[in-house]
Amino acid sequence: MMRQVILKHALLESEPSSAAEDLCDRGKSCKYERSPTCKTFFSCPQTGRSEECRGVIGAVSQRHTVHIKREVLESDLPSAVTLLKNLQEQVMAITAQVQSLTQKVQAGAYPTEKGLSFLEVKDQLLLMYLMDLTHLILDKASGGSLQGHDGVLRLVEIRTVLEKLRPLDQKLKYQIDKLVKTAVTGSLSENDPLRFKPHPSNMMSKLSSEDEEEDEVEDGQSEASGKKSVKGVSKKYVPPRLVPVHYDETEAEREKKRLERAKRRALSSSVIRELKEQYSDAPEEIRDARHPHVTHQSQEDQHRINYEESMMVRLSVSKREKGRRKRADVMSSQLHSLTHFSDISALTGGTSHLDEDQNPIKKRKKIPKKGRKKKGQ
């Protein structure tokens, strides 16, 4: 009974244009035929309960959806009005811009025959995308459906092509930036590595006399091979073996790098590690780990052995390698860690007494040259 009252209330509030035949005869008493296809559930906006439509296909659901739609529309109305106003303003601004742009293009202010064809393709694709999009919006705004619209397929195609072009774009980015910069400033920038390429014209000699050949044989060894020139016109051109590389590192930077390395080594030394263990709250771990230098050396040895066995050659061992191997052997002995502490002078601010190969740094004494006259005599 209550149900019937509520439903009638709902029905009365709805649009009066619906004909009486549309109504689901739920209002009447029990046992309606359950339509096998109509199984939609809907929630009544009055009661909030979900109810199953048991009547004619979509009849009550239509009623209720219309009801719900109306509520939604009412809430959205003011925001829609403001949005439409904004849209109008923006459309006017954009039309003005587009018109000026088309005038410029038609007047030939942007010639692209000598440009990158890749960028041209991108331009055209984007324009086509815009055209299709506006066509779709027009159709949709005038009430048509987008189901199976040809424009959708075209849009998808253009979109996939643009996606595929994107990694190419990334790769070309450096080149394009450089070209643009060169075009704007008129010459290559100072740090551009292209400035250091070899100039074959500087290498061809204009003279081909005997004296020059003599000099060349003598000086050839002392000259840097990068500047090798002076071959007669008929002689074969031998290109220089050096590839010019931009050398940036100064003495200060090298010193800094050395200090950094020393600091890192000091931080992983046994003294610092024990201090850390003392002051940290973590539980104490007892590991069967050897000194990192030792493990690194043994890994390198294994790598070398693998290479030798697979290539069937024997590699020569340099003095530095031999020294490292010997030091690793010494370090792996158990009693070594009792008496030898690593060098933490990098952290304490002093200078290290050992250089990279753990050889003691020798201080040079100034020895006065023979025959040097003393001052005042």
Place this chain on the structure above:
Amino acid sequence: MNDTVTAQTRKFMTNRLLQRKQMLIDILHPRKATAPKTEIREKLAKMCKTTPDVISVFGFRIHFGGGKTTGFGMLYDSLDYAKKNELKHRLARHGLYEKEKTSRKVKEVRGIAKANVGAGKKPKE
């Protein structure tokens, strides 16, 4: 205690491109020094049932502590292939190749004859 010298092979590979079989050889010789290469060639020949003149071994290194040596061995299909593909200095060890001894000194040339000398080229005499 009878200590004998044993040879084992590892990483055996047939190299069709150079018509040979190449392998790693492990020699076990407790309480002895490394066997000379000729002996190892004989042993390998017996193992592979060939004559020792198609076999060449090289690169023997003894492991720390002694007793074990590892080296490389090549076993050619025939003597002709061995002469063609093997490195010259290894053939010289077997007596199958003689290198001509050239002097590295340059004969000093003075005057006009110097023009006939190409720039940077040293005549071999």
